[in-house]
Every structure is written in C-alpha cells, then in structure tokens.
Amino acid sequence: xxxxxxxxxxxxxxxxxxxxxxxxxxxxxxxxxxxxxxxxxxxxxxxxxxxxxxxxxxxxxxxxxxxxxxxxxxxxxxxxxxxxxxxxxxxxxxxxxxxxxxxxxxxxxxxxxxxxxxxxxxxxxxxxxxxxxxxxxxxxxxxxxxxxxxxxxxxxxxxxxxxxxxxxxxxxxxxxxxxxxxxxxxxxxxxxxxxxxxxxxxxxxxxxxxxxxxxxxxxxxxxxxxxxxxxxxxxxxxxxxxxxxxxxxxxxxxxxxxxxxxxxxxxxxxxxxxxxxxxxxxxxxxxxxxxxxxxxxxxxxxxxxxxxxxxxxxxxxxxxxxxxxx
Amino acid sequence: xxxxxxxxxxxxxxxxxxxxxxxxxxxxxxxxxxxxxxxxxxxxxxxxxxxxxxxxxxxxxxxxxxxxxxxxxxxxxxxxxxxxxxxxxxxxxxxxxxxxxxxxxxxxxxxxxxxxxxxxxxxxxxxxxxxxxxxxxxxxxxxxxxxxxxxxxxxxxxxxxxxxxxxxxxxxxxxxxxxxxxxxxxxxxxxxxxxxxxxxxxxxxxxxxxxxxxxxxxxxxxxxxxxxxxxxxxxxxxxxxxxxxxxxxxxxxxxxxxxxxxxxxxxxxxxxxxxxxxxxxxxxxxxxxxxxxxxxxxxxxxxxxxxxxxxxxxxxxxxxxxxxxxxxxxxxxxxxxxxxxxxxxxxxxxxxxxxxxxxxxxxxxxxxxxxxxxxxxxxxxxxxxxxxxxxxxxxxxxxxxxxxxxxxxxxxxxxxxxxxxxxxxxxxxxxxxxxxxxxxxxxxxxxxxxxxxxxxxxxxxxxxxxxxxxxxxxxxxxxxxxxxxxxxxxxxxxxxxxxxxxxxxxxxxxxxxxxxxxxxxxxxxxxxxxxxxx
Numbered sequence: 001x002x003x004x005x006x007x008x009x010x011x012x013x014x015x016x017x018x019x020x021x022x023x024x025x026x027x028x029x030x031x032x033x034x035x036x037x038x039x040x041x042x043x044x045x046x047x048x049x050x051x052x053x054x055x056x057x058x059x060x061x062x063x064x065x066x067x068x069x070x071x072x073x074x075x076x077x078x079x080x081x082x083x084x085x086x087x088x089x090x091x092x093x094x095x096x097x098x099x100x101x102x103x104x105x106x107x108x109x110x111x112x113x114x115x116x117x118x119x120x121x122x123x124x125x126x127x128x129x130x131x132x133x134x135x136x137x138x139x140x141x142x143x144x145x146x147x148x149x150x151x152x153x154x155x156x157x158x159x160x161x162x163x164x165x166x167x168x169x170x171x172x173x174x175x176x177x178x179x180x181x182x183x184x185x186x187x188x189x190x191x192x193x194x195x196x197x198x199x200x201x202x203x204x205x206x207x208x209x210x211x212x213x214x215x216x217x218x219x220x221x222x223x224x225x226x227x228x229x230x231x232x233x234x235x236x237x238x239x240x241x242x243x244x245x246x247x248x249x250x251x252x253x254x255x256x257x258x259x260x261x262x263x264x265x266x267x268x269x270x271x272x273x274x275x276x277x278x279x280x281x282x283x284x285x286x287x288x289x290x291x292x293x294x295x296x297x298x299x300x301x302x303x304x305x306x307x308x309x310x311x312x313x314x315x316x317x318x319x320x321x322x323x324x325x326x
Numbered sequence: 327x328x329x330x331x332x333x334x335x336x337x338x339x340x341x342x343x344x345x346x347x348x349x350x351x352x353x354x355x356x357x358x359x360x361x362x363x364x365x366x367x368x369x370x371x372x373x374x375x376x377x378x379x380x381x382x383x384x385x386x387x388x389x390x391x392x393x394x395x396x397x398x399x400x401x402x403x404x405x406x407x408x409x410x411x412x413x414x415x416x417x418x419x420x421x422x423x424x425x426x427x428x429x430x431x432x433x434x435x436x437x438x439x440x441x442x443x444x445x446x447x448x449x450x451x452x453x454x455x456x457x458x459x460x461x462x463x464x465x466x467x468x469x470x471x472x473x474x475x476x477x478x479x480x481x482x483x484x485x486x487x488x489x490x491x492x493x494x495x496x497x498x499x500x501x502x503x504x505x506x507x508x509x510x511x512x513x514x515x516x517x518x519x520x521x522x523x524x525x526x527x528x529x530x531x532x533x534x535x536x537x538x539x540x541x542x543x544x545x546x547x548x549x550x551x552x553x554x555x556x557x558x559x560x561x562x563x564x565x566x567x568x569x570x571x572x573x574x575x576x577x578x579x580x581x582x583x584x585x586x587x588x589x590x591x592x593x594x595x596x597x598x599x600x601x602x603x604x605x606x607x608x609x610x611x612x613x614x615x616x617x618x619x620x621x622x623x624x625x626x627x628x629x630x631x632x633x634x635x636x637x638x639x640x641x642x643x644x645x646x647x648x649x650x651x652x653x654x655x656x657x658x659x660x661x662x663x664x665x666x667x668x669x670x671x672x673x674x675x676x677x678x679x680x681x682x683x684x685x686x687x688x689x690x691x692x693x694x695x696x697x698x699x700x701x702x703x704x705x706x707x708x709x710x711x712x713x714x715x716x717x718x719x720x721x722x723x724x725x726x727x728x729x730x731x732x733x734x735x736x737x738x739x740x741x742x743x744x745x746x747x748x749x750x751x752x753x754x755x756x757x758x759x760x761x762x763x764x765x766x767x768x769x770x771x772x773x774x775x776x777x778x779x780x781x782x783x784x785x786x787x788x789x790x791x792x793x794x795x796x797x798x799x800x801x802x803x804x805x806x807x808x809x810x811x812x813x814x815x816x817x818x819x820x821x822x823x824x825x826x827x828x829x830x831x832x833x834x835x836x837x838x839x840x841x842x843x844x845x846x847x848x849x850x851x852x853x854x855x856x857x858x859x860x
Contacts, residue, residue: 001773001860002716052690082693102680106504125690127503131681134369145814152806160799194749197811197819201756201826204807208763208800215796245770252712252766253759256705260752263704265697267361267748275756 004247008240013232016292023175023289030182039185042192045139047095047132049104052125053112055087060119064089067115072096073108081266088125095132105129142196146177149203157207161214168293169210172285176206180278189270198274205253205275206282209246210290216242217291231298235291250283334843341835342730345737355740359747361818362695364688365498366506370469372491373677377461378454379409380515380675385433385447386412390553390578392428396421402552403577411436411448415552419443459490461675466493469510471671473497476506493678503685511678514668515630516583518613519575520620521640522554530623531642535571542572553577557628559637561656573626573637580616580625582673585609589669591662594654599662601653603669610649617647627653629665630673698751705755706732709762717769719859723844724765727836731761734832735825744828747821757829763800764837767793769860782855786845794838801830 043050061078068076073093082088093108105127113121150170157166177199189195216238221228228234239246257279261272349355360367382405389412390403401416412433417425422440429438429447437448449457466483473481473495482496500506524545527533536542539556543549550556555577561569585605592602605613617625626640638655657665709728713721735754739746746754772789780788805827812823849855 002718102507102683103504105683105685123689124687126686127683128685129680129683131371131679133371134682141814145810148813149807149810152810153803156802156806193815193819194752194822197749197815197822200807200811200814201804201822204804205760207803207807208760211799211803212767212796215799219792241774242770245766248716248770249763249766252709252762253756255708255712256702256755256759259701259705259708260755263697263701264752265694265701267694268698268701268752271749271752 004244005240008243010240010243011236012239012287013236013292013295016232016288016295019288020292020296023285026182027175027178030179030185033182033185034178037185039181040188040190041135042190042195043092043128043130043135044193045135045191047130047135049093049108049130050126050128051091051093051105051108051112052081052127053089053091053109054122054125055089055116055119056122057087057119058084059087059089061089063115064091064112067112068093068108070115071108071111073111087122102129102131138193145196145200146203149200150174153203153207157211157214161218164294164297165214168290168297169207169214171293172210172282172290173203173206175285175289176202176278176282179281180274183277184274187273189273192270194268194271195274198271198278202274202278202282206278206285209250209283209286212245213239213242213286213291217294232295235295239287239291246283246286250279254279331843331846334839335847338730338840338843342733345733348737349733349740352736352740356736357739357743357745358691358695359745359750359818359821360496360498360684361686361748362691362746363498364686364691365496366500366503367682367684368495368497368503368507368510368680369486369682370493370495370510370678371681372462372465372493373679374458374461374491375409376513376677377675378449378457379405381457382409382412382449387578388432389414389428392432393425396424396428398424398428404552406446406448410454411446414445414447415443417443417445462491462493464672465674465676465678468672468674469493469495472509472667473506475667475671476500476509478506492681499688500685503683507680507683509664509668511674511680512668513631513674513677514583514665514671515635515673516586516669517579517628517630517635518581518616519577519579519626519628520616521624521626522551522574522576523623524574533624535573537570537572539572542574546574550574557626557635557637559626559640571637573640575626575628575637579628581605581609581613583669584673585612586669589666591659591666592652594652598654599657599659600655601657601662601666601669603651603653605649605651607649613651614646614648617643617645621646627655694748695751698748702751702755706758709758713762713765717860719848720769720772723841723848724762724769724837726844727765727841728758728762730840731829731832731836732758734836735829738828738832739825744824745821746825747818749818749822750825753822753825754829757826757833760804761829761833761837764793764797764833765841767796767800768837768841772858772860776858776860782858783849785858786842786849790838790842797834797838801834804830 059080061080065076065078068078068091073096075094077090077092079090080088081090091108091112093104096104109124109127150173153173154166154170157169180199180202184195217235220234220238224234254276257272257275260268261276264272386403386405393400393403398421399416399418400414403412403414405411406413414425419442425445426438429436433447435450435453437450439446439448462485466485470483473483478497478500480498482494484494486492486494495510497503497506523530523533524542525547536545542556546554553576554574556572556574559571559573561571563569585608587604587606589601589603592600594600620643622642622644624640624642627638628635629638638653641654653665706728710725713724715721717724732754735757768789771793772785775785775788776782808823808827808830811826812820815823
C-alpha cells in the first residue's frame with residue numbers, strides 16, 4: 001500500500017506558539033504589501049475600456065501608446081498578449097472624467113484604426129466598457145459576499161459544533177484570505193470578477209480541511225466521553241489521523257488548479273493563481289491555525305476561571321470540552 | 327446478484343444514460359456563455375425622469391388641443407419649473423368651468439389649484455411612481471421588440487438590480503455592437519408639428535428658417551410666442567458643408583409615433599429612400615384635421631432622442647392626409663431601415679445609457695474553449711493517474727465515480743438550460759478536484775479500519791458510514807460559499823457557482839453511492855474477502 005505518511009506522529013501542537021507567530025508575521029507582511037503596493041484593479045472595479053485586438057503584422061506597442069495619447073487617452077496600458085505569432089495586443093484606457101463614456105471602447109478602436117498605417121488591424125477580439133457606478137457597486141458587493149460567506153461558515157460550524165469552533169475556522173479563513181491577497185498583490189495580478197469568485201471558492205474550500213479535522217477531533221472526544229486530560233494531545237492524534245487525507249485532497253485539487261493556471265489561458269490565470277496559492281495557505285492554516293485556536297480558547301477560558309476562583313473559591317475546573325450537537 | 331443490487335445498478339445506468347442523452351452532442355445541447363460563443367453583454371441604465379417629462383408634455387398637448395377646440399382663450403400653457411406640473415396662464419375666468427371639465431377628462435387625479443386666471447396643475451407622487459414603473463416596462467418591451475427585429479437569436483433582456491432601473495441585454499453572436507447599442511438606445515419619439523411662420527412671411531411653401539436660434543427669435547420680434555418651440559434641422563450638402571436651420575414649431579404635436587400602426591422602408595417617385603407609415607384610425611382623423619388646416623404650408627417631422635429634438639424633414643402639405651404617409655429625409659437604405667424599425671417597435675419613453683459593455687469576438691471564445699478544455703482534461707488526467715497509483719484498484723473505482731460525476735453535471739446543465747462559461751469550465755474541473763475529496767476521505771478511513779485489523783467488508787462498511795458525516799459537512803461549507811458567489815456574481819461568475827454546486831451535489835451520489843455499489847459488485851457474494859486493493 002502506497003502511503004504518504006506511515007503512522008505519523010507529528011507534534012503539531014507542541015510548537016503552536018511558534019506557528020502562530022509565523023502566521024502573524026506572514027499576515028503583517030501581507031498587510032504591508034497590500035498597503036504599500038496595493039492591488040491592481042480590473043476595469044470591472046475601476047471603470048474604463050478594455051480592447052483586445054490582433055494586427056496583421058507584429059504590433060508596435062509604443063506606437064499604439066502614442067496614437068492613444070494623441071487621441072487624448074492618457075494613462076493607457078498597452079501590452080502584447082497571447083502567442084507572439086498572433087500579433088495580439090491588449091489595450092486598457094481609464095475613464096475620462098466628465099465625458100460621455102459609453103462609446104469609449106469603440107472610440108479607442110477607431111483611433112487605433114486611424115493610426116494603423118501599413119499594419120492594419122485584423123480583428124477586434126473583444127471590447128468592454130465599464131461605467132464608474134458599476135465599479136463602485138461591485139466593490140461593495142464583493143466585500144459583502146466574502147464577509148457573508150465567512151459569516152455563513154461561522155453559523156454552520158456553530159450549529160454543527162460549538163461557537164468557538166466556528167470562530168476558529170473563520171479566523172483561519174481570514175488568515176488565508178489576507179495572505180493570499182498579499183501574494184496576489186506581490187505578483188502584480190489584477191483583481192477582477194472571476195478573481196473574487198476564486199476567493200469565495202477558496203473560503204469554502206479552505207473550510208473543508210478544517211471541518212474534516214474538527215470532525216475527527218469531535219469523534220475522538222466523544223469516544224472518550226467528552227473529558228480529556230490533554231486537549232492538545234487529542235488534537236495532535238486527530239490531526240495525525242487525518243493528515244494523509246488533508247495532504248492528499250489538497251494535492252489533488254491543487255493539481256487541477258495548477259493545470260488551469262499553466263494552460264487555461266490568460267482569462268483564467270489570475271483566477272487560478274488565487275486557488276494555487278490559497279490551497280497551500282488554506283491547508284497550512286487548517287493544521288496550524290484553526291485547531292490550535294481551540295486550545296488557545298480553552299487556555300483563555302481556564303485562565304479566566306482561575307481568576308474567578310481567586311475571588312470566590314469554587315470547584316476546580318474540569319477539562320471538559322463541549323462536543324456540540326449532531 | 328441480489329435484487330437490491332440489480333435495482334441500484336439500474337438506477338446508476340439510468341442516471342448516466344439520461345445524462346448522456348441530455349447533453350449529447352454537447353455542441354447543440356449545452357448553452358455556451360457569451361464569453362465562449364462570442365457576443366455582447368450590455369447593461370443599460372434607464373433614466374425615468376424623461377418619461378415623467380414627456381407625460382407632462384403629452385398632457386400639455388392634449389389640454390392645449392382641447393383649449394383650442396373649445397376656443398377657451400389663454401395666453402400660455404407650459405410645464406412648471408420643477409417639471410412635475412403644468413401652468414396655464416391668462417385663462418378667461420368666465421370659462422373656468424369649461425377648463426375644469428377639460429382637466430377632469432385629461433388629468434383626472436392631478437392636483438388643480440386655480441389662482442384667478444392662472445392655473446397650476448400638479449402630478450401627484452403616486453402617479454409619478456406609476457409613470458416611472460410603466461416607463462421601465464415599456465423600455466423593456468420596446469427593446470425586446472427591437473432586438474427581435476435585429477434578428478438576434480436567443481437574446482436575454484431583463485431587469486436587473488433592486489431598484490429595477492437597469493436592463494441587461496445579452497446578444498449572442500452579434501457582430502456590430504455599436505449598431506445594436508444605437509438601435510436599442512434611440513428613443514425614436516416621432517412627432518408631426520405644424521410650422522409657425524413668423525409675422526410677415528407670405529411664401530409659406532418656399533420659406534426656409536434662419537441658421538441660428540437667435541435669428542429666428544429676431545423674426546418674432548425678440549421672443550417666440552409661448553406656444554412655439556424651436557428645433558434644428560441639419561442638412562449635409564453634397565459638397566460636405568453642413569447647413570443648419572432652426573424651425574419654429576407648434577409645441578402641440580398633431581400626431582406622434584405612438585399613433586403609428588406600422589412603418590417600413592419604401593421609395594418615393596424619385597427612387598429616394600423613405601419610410602412609409604400607416605396611422606391608427608383615430609390618429610388618422612386627427613392628422614386629417616391637422617393637414618387640412620395646414621394645407622400648402624409646411625409641417626415638420628421631429629425625431630426626439632435623449633440628446634434633444636431634431637427635425638428630419640419639413641415637407642409642404644400638398645393634400646389632406648388621413649391614415650398613411652411618407653417620411654423623406656435623405657436616408658440611405660440602412661438609415662431608412664433603422665428608422666422604420668424603431669418606429670415599428672415604438673418609442674422608448676426613457677433615456678437609456680449603457681453603463682457596461684462586454685463584447686467577445688467568436689475567435690477569442692473559441693480560443694478560451696480550447697484552453698479551458700485542454701487544461702481541464704489534463705487536470706482530470708492528473709487526478710486520475712494519481713488516484714490509480716495511490717489507491718490501485720480502488721483508484722479505478724474513484725475514477726469511474728469522477729467520470730460519472732462529470733457526465734451527470736453536464737446532463738444537469740443541459741436539462742436546466744444553464745450556461746457554460748469560461749469560469750464554468752474552471753468550476754467543472756475544480757469540482758472534480760473537490761469531488762475526489764469524498765473518495766479520499768472514504769478510502770483513508772477504510773485503510774484505517776483495515777490497519778486496526780478489521781475484515782475487509784467491515785472496513786468498507788465502517789469507512790463509508792464514518793466518512794459520511796464529514797462528507798456532508800465539507801459539502802455544506804462549500805455550498806454556503808457558492809451561494810454567496812451566486813448572489814454576488816453576474817453572468818460568467820454565476821455560471822461558475824452553478825457548476826460548482828451541481829457538481830458537489832452529484833459528488834455525494836457518485837462518491838458515496840456509486841463507489842459503494844462498485845465495491846459490492848466487485849467483491850460480489852464472496853463471504854471472506856482476504857484483501858482489498860486500496
């Protein structure tokens with residue numbers, strides 16, 4: 001039998017403080033990148049026009065940029081895309097403040113046709129225009145959806161387990177989202193509708209790993225009648241039991257995303273980048289963030305109980321972990 | 327083979343058979359999104375204030391006409407400063423009762439405040455809201471009509487957003503989005519208005535107005551009469567120079583586009599392109615009366631758009647016209663076709679601006695399909711190879727389940743008529759990546775049970791039953807996020823969410839039920855199974 005891990009006995013919980021510090025550092029770095037570098041926003045969010053077209057000969061990117069500047073479109077982004085022999089370029093033009101905008105994309109094409117000279121435009125592959133109001137609404141909607149789905153997770157885990165389990169899961173999700181966003185920004189990818197979709201998918205996916213481990217922890221707790229001498233030990237056992245599965249499934253999903261990233265074409269690249277990075281971060285956080293949080297919570301409750309005990313002596317706190325319903 | 331087994335196998339074969347029948351051949355049975363098949367996705371913002379204004383104008387027209395018919399003297403009728411009411415000035419106080427009657431028939435529920443000879447009539451909020459809602463519906467209907475006339479197959483035209491003042495238009499396979507936008511957006515408010523000649527003009531048939539607004543105003547002695555409005559006509563001469571003329575016209579239109587029964591492109595006796603139209607019988611009577619009063623004079627044909635009113639032409643009325651007529655305006659074939667189309671489908675009562683456009687050419691769509699499908703096939707192959715190496719024969723079991731999952735998803739998509747978009751293709755392969763999770767959960771559990779020294783059958787039993795709760799949990803979390811994805815997204819992203827959810831639901835069936843049946847089938851009725859290839 002081929003096995004990734006043969007009867008693993010890794011002490012995940014022993015170094016939990018170290019991993020929390022590692023994660024906090026990663027989050028701090030990610031936030032730093034986000035605040036200094038920011039995230040490039042696609043036209044869905046910024047507004048503007050986007051045109052993709054092919055020329056008969058090799059396109060003159062600088063010439064195209066000049067032609068656009070002459071036509072009054074400043075700050076245009078012009079890049080070649082696709083295979084070099086297809087002579088394809090991508091042009092993006094920001095909104096012109098105060099102008100009537102709805103014909104922006106065709107106007108850009110028209111001014112490029114005017115300047116085409118001996119290298120005529122072969123085909124307009126796509127053109128898009130997004131008005132300023134649409135973008136603002138989308139930002140709001142996207143944030144709402146991400147927060148909404150995290151809240152949904154919290155509630156579901158709360159119902160199936162206990163509140164602090166849900167909280168642990170969501171903290172891991174926030175962790176994954178911030179770090180993935182940081183890397184997304186670092187590599188200079190562009191935020192678009194499908195990318196937000198990828199983040200939402202990631203939220204769901206990353207929760208999967210966490211839930212599988214939680215399920216096992218609960219099962220083991222129940223087997224012991226709900227009382228354990230050491231919660232970290234029990235979590236360690238549970239994580240070792242599920243380790244093969246955690247790594248395997250993440251690896252398999254990661255394979256599919258890696259193929260999408262490498263071969264899915266430019267339209268899916270930003271989208272699959274989020275998944276490729278997010279799956280790795282999500283798997284890490286399921287192991288090193290979500291479950292350790294349960295212990296942190298337990299210790300915190302214990303500390304509070306001790307404080308109380310100092311004021312009014314009462315029964316020693318039993319290390320009982322509630323296992324929830326279901 | 328037991329009877330339950332036969333029954334289970336029949337169910338599985340049936341599901342697969344029906345699915346294949348539903349989606350095969352995929353080229354015809356699966357709807358492709360605009361990003362894959364090419365086409366335009368447009369979002370229009372509808373401004374209803376124009377509709378309210380024109381409702382006021384229509385009321386002014388009608389009241390003005392009746393004041394004339396009943397020969398009630400007044401000095402002016404005009405819309406109020408805020409555009410939500412009508413002011414009639416200098417009404418003969420002796421005829422107040424008659425005016426009240428006119429108002430009761432034309433604007434029955436409006437608030438009327440007479441102040442001596444000046445009357446103020448206001449549109450109540452409730453009516454304004456009705457007008458706004460109705461104007462959006464009309465816009466939608468007219469747009470549908472026009473899209474049909476453009477010959478676009480399977481278009482989608484629907485309201486969007488909570489306030490309902492946005493319209494999404496999806497035009498698959500359209501080649502010229504500019505033309506489509508122009509046709510969809512044009513209000514095409516057509517009106518026939520009598521020319522009001524300045525004092526001193528005697529050659530009614532030959533008179534041509536001056537080129538500027540100011541010059542026309544001068545002809546009227548510095549101010550145009552209150553019942554007169556000015557509208558420009560722009561002619562492009564053969565040498566390319568533009569000639570502008572400002573026509574003084576009666577504010578009250580004789581007939582308008584809504585009175586048309588039909589319109590089509592035709593040719594006049596000099597083989598120039600014109601638009602022939604037929605009026606409704608009731609409008610025919612009004613037009614007859616109007617042409618009779620204006621015989622041997624000019625009447626202007628005015629086309630209103632969001633950017634203002636323009637005179638198309640101002641022909642001399644040679645005969646009394648009742649129910650049919652012609653619009654000549656130096657059209658080319660396409661221009662005449664377009665105008666006829668817009669008149670046939672009716673006027674759009676609102677101002678429409680496109681705030682979003684996404685047009686994908688067919689070649690880009692094809693490339694996207696190719697890249698998406700290739701990446702998906704290789705992704706699937708990667709997963710399959712891994713499963714086969716890692717779980718050996720049980721891996722075969724998982725791969726069968728995964729293949730079946732894909733078949734069922736495609737079948738369901740064809741059945742529900744949901745659209746496959748590029749992110750949808752990604753969703754499909756991502757589903758495979760996630761669906762295999764259930765198999766892994768079960769297989770790992772079976773291995774654990776085997777390691778504990780349990781018999782193969784017991785291990786399989788417990789593996790499936792113990793993993794089940796976890797499988798439900800993992801599915802629900804993903805579906806929760808897919809739900810928010812669906813509410814957030816439009817078009818392509820929704821396609822992604824739908825594929826993901828359908829795929830996950832079916833994976834419960836394939837990974838749990840189908841895989842189990844395969845084990846039972848392979849292990850058969852053997853009482854003591856020594857080993858399991860896992």
